[in-house]
Amino acid sequence: MGGFLALTILGLVTGAGYAVAAGGLVLTYSTSRVFNVAHGAIGMVMAFLYWELSVNQGLPVWLTLLLVVGVVAPVLGAVVERIMMRQLADAPVGATLVVTVGLLVMLIGVAQAIWPSTARTVPPFFAGSDLKLGGAVVSVHDLITIAAAIVAAAALYGLLTFTRVGIAMRAAVDNRGLLALYGARTSMLSAMSWGIGAALAALAGILLTPVVGLSYHDLTLLVMSAYAAAVAGRLLSLPWTFVGALLLGLSQSYAVGYLPTTGALSGLRAAIPALFLFAALLLAPQAQLRVGQIRGIRGVPVPGLLRALGFGALAIGAAAVAAYALPGTTSDRLSLGFIYGIVMLSLVPLTGYGGYVSLAQLTFVGVGAITVARLGTASPLALLAAAGAAALVGALVALPALRLQGLYLALSTLAFGLLMDKLVFQASFAFGFNGSLAVPRILGLDAQSHYLILTAVAFVGVGLGVLALRRSRYGRYLIAMRDSPAGCATLGLNLRWTRVRIFALSAGIAGFAGGLFGGLRQTVAATDFQLFNSLPLLLLAVVAGVTSVTGSLLGGMLLMLLPVLASEVPAVGGLAFLVIGVASVGLGRDPNGLASRLFALGRWRPPSSFPSVRLGRASRGEAAS
Amino acid sequence: MTRAYVDDKRPLLEVGDVTVRFGGVTAVREATLEVHEGEVTGLIGPNGAGKTTLFNVICGLQRPTAGTVWFADGDITGKATHERARLGIARTFQRLEAFGSLSVWENVLVAAEIRGHKRPADVARHLIEVVGLEAYAQAPADTVPTGIARLLELARALALHPRLLLLDEPSSGLSAAETESFGELLRDIVAEGRAVLIVEHDMDLIMRVCDRIHVLDFGRVIATGTPAEIRADENVQRAYLGRSEEPGSDFDEPPAADLGEPLPDDFGGAWINPAHGEETRRDEA
Ligand SMILES: Nc1ncnc2c1ncn2[C@@H]1O[C@H](COP(=O)(O)OP(=O)(O)OP(=O)(O)O)[C@@H](O)[C@H]1O
Ligand SMILES: [Mg+2]
Numbered sequence: 007m008g009g010f011l012a013l014t015i016l017g018l019v020t021g022a023g024y025a026v027a028a029g030g031l032v033l034t035y036s037t038s039r040v041f042n043v044a045h046g047a048i049g050m051v052m053a054f055l056y057w058e059l060s061v062n063q064g065l066p067v068w069l070t071l072l073l074v075v076g077v078v079a080p081v082l083g084a085v086v087e088r089i090m091m092r093q094l095a096d097a098p099v100g101a102t103l104v105v106t107v108g109l110l111v112m113l114i115g116v117a118q119a120i121w122p123s124t125a126r127t128v129p130p131f132f133a134g135s136d137l138k139l140g141g142a143v144v145s146v147h148d149l150i151t152i153a154a155a156i157v158a159a160a161a162l163y164g165l166l167t168f169t170r171v172g173i174a175m176r177a178a179v180d181n182r183g184l185l186a187l188y189g190a191r192t193s194m195l196s197a198m199s200w201g202i203g204a205a206l207a208a209l210a211g212i213l214l215t216p217v218v219g220l221s222y223h224d225l226t227l228l229v230m231s232a233y234a235a236a237v238a239g240r241l242l243s244l245p246w247t248f249v250g251a252l253l254l255g256l257s258q259s260y261a262v263g264y265l266p267t268t269g270a271l272s273g274l275r276a277a278i279p280a281l282f283l284f285a286a287l288l289l290a291p292q293a294q295l296r297v298g299q300i301r302g303i304r305g306v307p308v309p310g311l312l313r314a315l316g317f318g319a320l321a322i323g324a325a326a327v328a329a330y331a332l333p334g335t336t337s338d339r340l341s342l343g344f345i346y347g348i349v350m351l352s353l354v355p356l357t358g359y360g361g362y363v364s365l366a367q368l369t370f371v372g373v374g375a376i377t378v379a380r381l382g383t384a385s386p387l388a389l390l391a392a393a394g395a396a397a398l399v400g401a402l403v404a405l406p407a408l409r410l411q412g413l414y415l416a417l418s419t420l421a422f423g424l425l426m427d428k429l430v431f432q433a434s435f436a437f438g439f440n441g442s443l444a445v446p447r448i449l450g451l452d453a454q455s456h457y458l459i460l461t462a463v464a465f466v467g468v469g470l471g472v473l474a475l476r477r478s479r480y481g482r483y484l485i486a487m488r489d490s491p492a493g494c495a496t497l498g499l500n501l502r503w504t505r506v507r508i509f510a511l512s513a514g515i516a517g518f519a520g521g522l523f524g525g526l527r528q529t530v531a532a533t534d535f536q537l538f539n540s541l542p543l544l545l546l547a548v549v550a551g552v553t554s555v556t557g558s559l560l561g562g563m564l565l566m567l568l569p570v571l572a573s574e575v576p577a578v579g580g581l582a583f584l585v586i587g588v589a590s591v592g593l594g595r596d597p598n599g600l601a602s603r604l605f606a607l608g609r610w611r612p613p614s615s616f617p618s619v620r621l622g623r624a625s626r627g628e629a630a631s
Numbered sequence: 632m633t634r635a636y637v638d639d640k641r642p643l644l645e646v647g648d649v650t651v652r653f654g655g656v657t658a659v660r661e662a663t664l665e666v667h668e669g670e671v672t673g674l675i676g677p678n679g680a681g682k683t684t685l686f687n688v689i690c691g692l693q694r695p696t697a698g699t700v701w702f703a704d705g706d707i708t709g710k711a712t713h714e715r716a717r718l719g720i721a722r723t724f725q726r727l728e729a730f731g732s733l734s735v736w737e738n739v740l741v742a743a744e745i746r747g748h749k750r751p752a753d754v755a756r757h758l759i760e761v762v763g764l765e766a767y768a769q770a771p772a773d774t775v776p777t778g779i780a781r782l783l784e785l786a787r788a789l790a791l792h793p794r795l796l797l798l799d800e801p802s803s804g805l806s807a808a809e810t811e812s813f814g815e816l817l818r819d820i821v822a823e824g825r826a827v828l829i830v831e832h833d834m835d836l837i838m839r840v841c842d843r844i845h846v847l848d849f850g851r852v853i854a855t856g857t858p859a860e861i862r863a864d865e866n867v868q869r870a871y872l873g874r875s876e877e878p879g880s881d882f883d884e885p886p887a888a889d890l891g892e893p894l895p896d897d898f899g900g901a902w903i904n905p906a907h908g909e910e911t912r913r914d915e916a
Binding site for chain 1 (some may be wrong): 662676690692711712713716717720721724728729730731732733737738740741742744745746751752787788791815
């Protein structure tokens with residue numbers, strides 16, 4: 007029984023920490039309708055800052071807490087709101103996700119640059135002073151955490167329910183313009199809610215550090231737990247969010263206490279929020295379509311078939327020349343660039359046309375690689391099997407969020423990536439615990455030069471396929487669905503299945519790339535497909551241009567170059583995350599990316615931007631998408 | 632102009648005792664109305680009366696708190712929006728839902744493709760001509776003026792070859808001449824045996840084209856009848872007068888007295904604010 011009590015207390019403490027984080031998330035979301043994926047990352051950076059000031063510099067705990075939670079975090083939140091969020095006020099969900107993921111990656115980059123990874127510990131508050139409670143030991147830190155959660159909950163609830171400022175905050179999201187008419191300073195309100203949100207993230211990060219550890223990634227993933235809790239309240243209700251947080255904390259604690267947590271199940275603790283989230287999504291009521299929301303996004307021109315074939319031949323020709331003229335290591339690098347390019351092509355229909363965001367595209371690549379490895383054949387059919395397996399998994403991911411909307415879909419990919427990372431990839435049918443797999447080369451192409459030509463051909467083939475999709479009716483459906491889901495539904499389009507199909511297609515392409523990736527590396531491990539590497543991939547895809555084949559190739563090559571840069575110019579390479587983060591915060595709103603600037607160079611026309619530049623005269627509509 | 636209403640066949644659409652509550656706001660209260668094939672049915676009422684909400688209930692975008700919707704002899708209350716579209720319900724939106732990044736032509740084409748026509752391009756081309764959008768066919772839908780976008784939504788809805796067409800304030804943004812031909816188009820559509828349910832602020836148009844009118848006030852259907860009956864209806868007049876701010880407004884004379892005449896433009900000064908609910912994005916400089 008003592009064990010049970012101890013687990014319950016641990017669960018409540020963890021849940022209280024989640025509740026603090028989730029409260030901040032719900033506050034910022036309900037007042038700005040921007041889901042801050044970087045919420046956990048803010049907590050992470052603040053936890054590091056707390057460590058720096060209190061442990062490294064030796065400041066008193068109370069002063070450090072006051073400084074970090076009371077001053078630095080709110081200022082950071084307000085600055086983030088001022089710089090980034092304003093421009094996102096009316097942006098589509100996809101753009102808000104990309105920009106906040108950019109912030110997340112940037113914050114990780116900052117943390118890694120300032121605090122290079124070494125072992126750091128943060129002592130709990132009042133370390134050593136424990137209380138006995140019916141056979142279980144409760145530390146003062148635990149009590150403080152629970153008390154902090156209760157105070158934060160009560161304060162937030164009181165703020166939003168009883169104060170003028172809080173009521174105005176909630177009203178701000180419904181109608182900024184109207185509220186401004188009544189004299190409210192909506193920008194002030196929004197900055198305040200982001201400030202408070204960041205302070206809560208910081209508090210949660212600091213409180214949970216003794217449980218989670220001072221780690222860039224684990225603390226950043228706090229957003230996952232906070233999100234899972236917030237889904238219980240449909241991202242809007244604070245009381246339900248707190249209930250969700252406590253349930254999550256408890257289930258995590260019991261799972262860790264009563265289930266075996268060695269070997270393949272060692273990631274269970276980290277995976278519980280993801281499982282909890284899927285359960286919450288399945289129970290969530292059906293979302294109603296939002297009406298009255300349209301915004302055209304001018305795409306880049308779609309090349310005709312001949313033009314596309316011409317460019318394809320050019321790319322393959324260039325790859326062939328490189329294959330024979332350049333050393334083998336360069337061939338391998340270029341192959342990798344083409345393979346990443348295919349992964350980015352998988353985002354073109356999904357994100358570029360459809361406006362959906364996948365935060366775990368590399369996980370599908372991993373599924374493809376495992377499939378080819380397990381089949382153990384060099385037949386090109388293995389690539390199709392890889393695509394099929396990944397497509398199936400992609401459809402499964404889209405299913406729980408089927409009744410819900412884009413934001414939930416994107417965030418379930420995050421949960422899915424986490425689940426695969428921590429549990430499935432560790433299982434014996436996948437890589438095994440910390441294991442790796444040998445992958446055969448397709449067609450037995452052992453020469454690096456031959457493999458380069460193969461990947462170039464594969465890229466061109468998939469690229470032509472994506473362009474054909476865009477020109478087909480399904481391409482139009484995707485764009486129509488992005489522009490107006492309600493409009494599509496009233497025309498008779500089954501949004502759910504269209505969404506599942508596009509997710510499956512995208513995952514399938516990524517799985518296909520995974521087969522090629524495995525063959526290139528020849529041995530692959532779970533670390534090759536880590537969730538956290540999917541994020542820079544998504545960001546680079548958008549920065550380079552996620553609406554075009556050219557953008558995909560550009561993005562693929564850039565992604566390939568990053569580690570090269572890191573190994574050859576370490577000083578710059580270490581900042582890669584930072585650079586990608588900054589670039590996507592700046593460019594994340596324009597899915598046409600750098601590629602559209604290239605096209606514009608060729609045609610001496612200003613690039614289209616996002617939201618679209620209105621073409622002055624209607625007759626210039628030729629360039630439409 | 633108005634024809635006698637014969638109650639001999641089952642209505643195509645029957646909304647029965649529908650109530651919609653948004654938190655504390657009751658947008659629609661036990662509304663009951665019918666729409667018959669071959670007729671233009673009007674739905675009028677002040678701003679915020681619940682007309683758009685009722686449309687959303689009929690096409691499945693809004694689940695009613697209570698009540699049923701019957702269409703073509705089947706209960707469709709629980710059906711999804713796309714299923715209703717396939718049964719033959721099409722609509723346009725008061726706040727436009729055109730596909731902004733597709734061209735006008737592609738907007739109509741996509742509808743014809745979703746409907747599964749054998750030759751979607753032919754259907755789309757024909758409809759673009761029917762509503763007179765040839766000049767704008769290649770323009771991105773978010774660059775055209777509001778009136779044009781409304782016609783585009785009409786063409787898109789017609790591409791479904793619907794049995795029931797729901798039009799939410801379709802004439803705002805149209806010129807007088809365009810409104811005139813729009814009215815004729817509506818009569819042509821119902822002449823093919825379809826049904827039209829139209830929400831409109833242009834009383835002139837409503838009185839001219841409708842066979843029957845339902846009047847909604849505070850979410851309640853306060854009157855149902857032919858245009859002549861509606862003009863004479865006391866409840867309707869009271870609803871108008873109750874809101875009318877100008878003492879010398881036209882309601883001082885009973886509307887029934889000038890049945891044949893088109894009503895003045897400011898009929899029900901407080902009733903309609905044409906700009907209300909418009910998307911602000913179309914800031915045509
Ligand atoms: N999603 C919603 N949430 C809360 N209240 C809503 C919602 N949609 C409509 N309402 C309210 O319901 C009432 C009816 O709105 P509705 O848009 O149906 O009126 P309407 O008759 O179409 O008015 P208008 O002539 O201005 O278009 C209004 O008071 C409106 O504020
Ligand atoms: Mg309306």
